[in-house]
Amino acid sequence: MKIRQILLFSAMSTMTFTTVNAQQSPLNPETEKKIDLLMSKMTLEEKVGQMNQYNGFWDVTGPAPVGGDAQNKYNNIKKGLVGSMLNVRGVKEVRTVQKIAVEQTRLGIPLIIGFDVIHGYKTLAPIPLAEAASWDLKAIEKSAEVAAAEAAASGINWTFAPMMDISRDARWGRNMEGAGEDPYLGAKIAAARVRGFQGDNTFRSPLRIAATAKHYAAYGFIESGLEYNIAQIDTNTLYNQVLPPFKAAVDQGIRSVMNSFNTVNGVPATADRYLLRDVLKGKWGFNGFVVSDWASIREMIPWGFSKDENEAAKSAVEAGTDMDMEGGIYVPYLTDLVKKGKVDQKYVDDAVRRILRVKYELGLFDDPYRFLDEKREKEVIGSKANLEAVLDVAKKSIVLLKNEKNILPLKKSGQKILLLGSLAASKNSPLGSWRIASDNNTAISVLEGMKAYKTSSVSYVEGPKLTLEEPTFLTEVKYNSTDFSGIEEAKKAAANADVVVMVLGEHGFSSGEARSRTDITLPGLQETFLKEIYNINPNIVLVLNNGRPLAISWAAEHIPAIVEAWQLGTQTGNAVASVLYGDYNPSGKLPMTFPRNVGQVPVYYNHYSTGRFNGDPNSVFWSHYSDAEKTPLFPFGYGLSYTTFSYSDLQLDKKNYQKNEPVQVSVTLKNTGNVSGKEVVQLYIHDEFASVVRPVRELKGFELVELKPGESRVLHFTLTGKELGFYNAQNEFIIEPGTFKVMIGGNSDANLTASFTLE
Known part of the structure; x- marks a missing residue:
């Protein structure tokens, strides 16, 4: 032995392939x-x-x-x-x-x-x-x-x-x-x-x-x-x-x-x-x-x-x-x-x-x-504490994409609200994909979540069926694209509503493994359904249920309020209702860019600036599409609130730094609206000249901040070599001298800027 x-x-x-990095937990002798x-x-x-x-x-x-x-x-x-x-x-x-x-x-x-x-x-x-x-x-x-x-x-x-x-x-x-x-x-x-x-x-x-x-x-x-x-x-x-x-x-x-x-x-x-x-x-x-x-x-x-x-x-x-x-x-x-x-x-x-x-x-x-x-x-699975935890993160995951004329939040009384769409009443689709240990039909539906507000006047009409049959984890989703049954009933109800809430999107099993799609618009009859209702009553709140970015250009142009509610799991309906009625002020920000159409894909914020990336719109010879804008529909990091925020006074502690010297950045954030809210303050940098072409901007810091109406706060960020460096072609992390731009704001289009030099 x-x-x-x-x-x-x-x-x-x-x-030689088993060396231990100091950052890994040391081996126990x-x-x-x-x-x-x-x-x-x-x-x-x-x-x-x-x-x-x-x-x-x-x-x-x-x-x-x-x-x-x-x-x-x-x-x-x-x-x-x-x-x-x-x-x-x-x-x-x-x-x-x-x-x-x-x-x-x-x-x-x-x-x-x-x-x-x-x-x-x-x-x-x-x-x-x-x-x-x-x-x-x-x-x-x-x-x-x-x-x-x-x-x-x-x-x-x-x-x-x-x-x-x-x-x-x-x-x-x-x-x-x-x-x-x-x-x-x-x-x-x-x-x-x-x-x-x-x-x-x-x-x-x-x-x-x-x-x-x-x-x-x-x-x-x-x-x-x-x-x-x-x-x-x-x-x-x-x-x-x-x-x-x-x-x-x-x-x-x-x-x-x-x-x-x-x-x-x-x-x-x-x-x-x-x-x-x-x-x-x-x-x-x-x-x-x-x-x-x-x-x-x-x-x-x-x-x-x-x-x-x-x-x-x-x-x-x-x-x-x-x-x-x-x-x-x-x-x-x-x-x-x-x-x-x-x-x-x-x-x-x-x-x-x-x-x-x-x-x-x-x-x-x-x-x-x-x-x-x-x-x-028996004690742990499905406990009250677990339900509260997933409700908390579900509310925090919702992104407000649009809210013209402050149609949201909904009124808890005195407002006739019509809820439409198969997904609104679904207790299965909101569970999403990859939930093989959970039980079917155990989600709180949006309908249930809204009905829990007893003083609110909510009526529900399904409209056209979303799918031909209820899909499973092992079957393809077959969307209804021919049967318009239910649309006339929905239109009649919409004519008498103050606000129409339409829950549209993908079935929960449309995303996940082996669920690739070439068409990322609203599947089946949903966009037609949306347009038909819009012609009757344009006061629409569109609630999206989806597992990927969708191309919703028509909706983004016409629908006054859009809420990205994803597939939020067991507590879906309670989370969505709390946002729609204003009990929770949405604070989510997009983790992926939303394209205008599938032809833009892949589209992402940290792209490179090519020789003619930004050109003369009066000239043909620059990087653009001839049939659509090349900008995204909604950029990475984007998300609105029921309040508003202003950014000001972006400061660096100095203009020139040595290689190993930290860069201190500060900015003032103010809640300029009427309600308390959270904002994800995002810091981006751009290495303007490097041995390898660098992205136009890269996220290098963020902080989630909650402010009361009128409250302001100075936020501080520190940039070190870890944030300023990059990997070269040999997988070596390097930090190069040069000029850097710092950009801070509420999404990847942040335009409050300052510059410094790394010597």
């Missing part, structure tokens, strides 16, 4: 010794088994499977050839499989139980893109904490979240899982969500779970917004736009990273040694483990990258993919590859060490059943 341990230590110490001892007792087959993850494949509290693939998987658990299960949930179910692993295998190594806890478990918060619109890091962290608590109470100890893919393409369905288009905001939110899931990374509490940074990398840059596609991306964009949120998650101590499905410049991310070994595990010192996305190792074969399963296994493990999610590749093929000398065993040992490390950190070796308490399960 001692010789084996020495050999293991020697092999590990020579592996006692834990590492325990891992050494356990690995010295493991056979090669058992080590490879730890790298294998199976999907829940039978009613685990029922009889064991007989025959077929399920029988094989069940047998492998008993042989110690499974390291993890996913989609097994509930204390009884998890206890059953954990009992097999711990009590019926040779070494009794516990399973780590994974699940897609994307925006809640049973109690659902807003979809992540909506939460990003809150710009409230504490609320976002709390939301992840609630999700972790409910998942952990049901026996789960590992989530495949948060997603931190930066995306500029509204066609991509998985925008709903992320934080939008900006790497600075995305990095802040990624760190907040990791803190919410993992707490202080000690996992002393049985209500915290290991988090996963996904999808590594460049999944948000797939061509055409088309799921499972290639990503052709330059190094400048990769280092400065895509990777910062992942780096922030690693620095926060995240315990696992998931590969993306896409290729990055021709190489499947699952087999990208540079991204996994050189950057993630090397330069960044990540000491957790990497899990494939669902069968992404096997899918390298149809990609044309690997000719067969043996080659796929070899490419993935050598690149640094530690665990095979439901691919069926490592267990059947990797052991033989090692025995034949085709794969160096150091790669297997490194992967197993990482997986075991996280299991030790979660306390599973001390008590494999620490997450399994039926009393706790």
Whole structure:
């Protein structure tokens, strides 16, 4: 045993791809010794088994499977050839499989139980893109904490979240899982969500779970917004736009990273040694483990990258993919590859060490059943405190896009309000996508939320059906595009209303994985419906339910009030009603640019200024569209309030700075309206001349401020090299001298400016 341990230590110490970055949590020497001892007792087959993850494949509290693939998987658990299960949930179910692993295998190594806890478990918060619109890091962290608590109470100890893919393409369905288009905001939110899931990374509490940074990398840059596609991306964009949120998650101590499905410049991310070994595990010192996305190792074969399963296994493990999610590749093929000398065993040992490390950190070796308490399960899931927390973040996620003539807030009495649209009464669609542990039809509908205001006069007419049938997570959404039944009833009711509230948008299952769209306007008959009602009564409040930016140019031009309400989860109706009636003053800001039409996509605020980006409108030869404006419909960071704010007195403490000297910036914000409100003050910079062309502006600071009417406050920001530098083509962070412009305001069109020189 001692010789084996020495050999293991020697092999590990020579592996240059396992250096530990000081920003990662330091390794626990006692834990590492325990891992050494356990690995010295493991056979090669058992080590490879730890790298294998199976999907829940039978009613685990029922009889064991007989025959077929399920029988094989069940047998492998008993042989110690499974390291993890996913989609097994509930204390009884998890206890059953954990009992097999711990009590019926040779070494009794516990399973780590994974699940897609994307925006809640049973109690659902807003979809992540909506939460990003809150710009409230504490609320976002709390939301992840609630999700972790409910998942952990049901026996789960590992989530495949948060997603931190930066995306500029509204066609991509998985925008709903992320934080939008900006790497600075995305990095802040990624760190907040990791803190919410993992707490202080000690996992002393049985209500915290290991988090996963996904999808590594460049999944948000797939061509055409088309799921499972290639990503052709330059190094400048990769280092400065895509990777910062992942780096922030690693620095926060995240315990696992998931590969993306896409290729990055021709190489499947699952087999990208540079991204996994050189950057993630090397330069960044990540000491957790990497899990494939669902069968992404096997899918390298149809990609044309690997000719067969043996080659796929070899490419993935050598690149640094530690665990095979439901691919069926490592267990059947990797052991033989090692025995034949085709794969160096150091790669297997490194992967197993990482997986075991996280299991030790979660306390599973001390008590494999620490997450399994039926009393706790009943107390935590769906608690009053959880409902209050998701309501809080839901209200903060709503963005007011337009409010002409102060049509909002609605009056709580003396006003005839007509509510229209299938989505207004839906209790299912507002739950959004990626909510596989929650129950259907458990959302508070907008209709229910508004009816709770007993003094308000609200009537409801559905109008044309939104969909032909109620979709599911596994089916395509089929929108009604021919049946106008109900429109005449709605028009008749609209003629007698003081205000018409129309809830329109996408069904909750129109976004999410494999929900790419080429048309991002209001689907089905909804825009026709909107126009018909507008012709009868133009006093319309449009409430949008959607999981991506929509192209709503006609509505933006004609409808007096527009509220971006996304898909807000369990408490949707209560949150929307509180904003519509003015009990909550909206404070959300867009985390993604809204295009005028799909032809602008990708459109984003931190673009580059080309040689003729701004030209003479009387000339043809400049960067523009001949059939539409190139400006966005609503810019990144945009959002209104029921009050107004003014910005003034932007000051720098001086004009010239040395390289390592902090730049002190101050600005005065004043509430110039009649009600209290919150404003997200946003600071942008522009490096005017650099060795690499820099974006026209980049978000480098923000603060959420609440002010009473007439109140003003001086806000202070500090810019350091971290904000002023950038990555070059060699992935080296550099800070260059030159002139910088600072811009502060309420969105990415901020026009209060000052300049300084870095010497």
